[in-house]
Amino acid sequence: MSISRHFVLAAGGTGGHMIPAHAVAQELMARGHHVALVTDDRGAKIPGIFDKAQVHILPAGRITGHPRSWLSGVRGVLAGRAMARRLNEVFRPTAVVGFGGYPAMPALLAAMADGVPTVIHEQNAVLGRVNRLLAGRVAAIATAYPQVERLKPKYVDKVHLIGNPVREEVRELRDEEFPALTDESVFRVLVIGGSQGATVLSSVVPEGLSMLPVSLRRRLQVTQQCRAEDIERVRKTYAEMEIPADLATYFNDVPEKLGWSHLVIARAGASTLAELTCAGRPAILVPLPSAMDDHQTANVREMVEAGGARSIPQTKFTAVELAKQIQKMAIEPGALQNAAKRARACGRPDAARDMADLLESIGHAPIVNDPVRVAPTPATLNLQGVPA
Structure with missing residues (x-):
């Protein structure tokens, strides 16, 4: 019984x-x-x-x-x-x-x-x-x-x-291969800022992506979570830059979007990091400076030290710095795939x-x-x- x-x-x-x-x-x-x-x-x-x-x-x-x-x-x-x-x-x-x-x-x-x-x-x-x-x-x-x-x-x-x-949907991603990425394939970037988005990501990320070399920028496909008060401004910015972008204030299907992403730009909340390391996805992380006891800065250390992510303090999170970090991860052959493996090694x-x-x-x-x-x-x- x-x-x-x-x-x-x-x-x-x-x-x-x-x-x-x-x-x-x-x-x-x-x-x-x-x-x-x-x-x-x-x-x-x-x-x-x-x-x-x-x-x-x-x-x-x-x-x-x-x-x-x-x-x-x-x-x-x-x-x-x-x-x-x-x-x-x-x-x-x-x-x-x-x-x-x-x-x-x-x-x-x-x-x-x-x-x-x-x-x-x-x-x-x-x-x-x-x-x-x-x-x-x-x-x-x-x-x-x-x-x-x-x-x-x-x-x-x-x-x-x-x-x-x-969630089980995220755990299942661990059994999938990192999405194929060549010099000609679409480069998918997922931007998430927590349950309600983050204004700093909405302000910096579009401009940073616009600074990428043309060979990389023309391949971009962006999916970004924005606050309601930011979303129309961000949509207009991406349209002016001719960067395809899917924007929403909330995504019900984050595991699916995470599954086909090549790079994630996000805050450093515990659940976000757990999902990134479980799925094995490289990331650029911007810890929330107002988090209690600055715990998001502490959260990123394991993944950054393993080589699965790069962390940028919000005080240094500029469009220029973001573009520089993306180029380091995306242009060098095999760098994103290697970072994905290192991120996955941190997963539990x-x-x-x-x-x-x-x-x-x-x-x-x-x-x-x-x-x-x-x-x-x-x-x-x-x-x-x-x-x-």
Whole structure:
């Protein structure tokens, strides 16, 4: 008889937290387990993920360095914790895993109060604020990088190098060859700036591409994600330069576009890097300077040191510098293919599987299929409306 366990996955409302949580959820459900997601309003609205799991929205409470946020932040955390305990009472999870972000904190605190085993997963090369606060109390810490800054050495015995879980569609790209590229073939460039694009990429990339030698520029095919306020300006710029470009504010099919790309220009978010290294795609990366603890700069080190990417600080990200870096990678014979192999060597394609293995080993007291406590269909519940 197969054993079905119940797992609660708690994640902040950005793609960087939600996508790895989704990948782990898919793996757990494929093994016959039941999964519930705890997130905020933003996370619940991300399209195409968690459509087969229960989704619960609850207040998280954001505590910043400003004293004015402390009282409201603590109130939000306590309210979310109380509501998460109500979820635990009904769902009876065997483990709760936090993927970072403020919505993860109430769920993890509730699990600790109820004696439920807890795990945290850190996607970045710098331990995030919520994970730092709870690292000493959880049963296991899963990391995406061999070296994680701000992770105390005393926790080494419970650290597991897992990698950053990616969607199955991205994992499948690992079995495909790097797209054929000759001196005459189309040169496909994918530009992505996170879940909402990046204005700096919209400003610099078109001009940088226009500075490439004619022999390379005439072969370009650009696919670029832009903010809504930038897209018409960027479209006009590419038209004036006679560079074919497919622009959108959001791409539902990033794995497909990644599959046929020869070069990616992007921010350095954890999920982006995980997908690049899993698929084996060379990149020019521009870390977001305002990222918490400058974690995107830390994220790129492994891929850059391996030779799979080049990193340009935003302060030096000019059209001239971009054109120079693209020429170094695209004109030298075999350079892009070699960078693709080096990027691929950094990938950890089995991260979702390994994370599920870890959760199964941590979560004890398995629950046999229980129709009373498992919703028969996916449900999105706003726990903010449930009395604590």
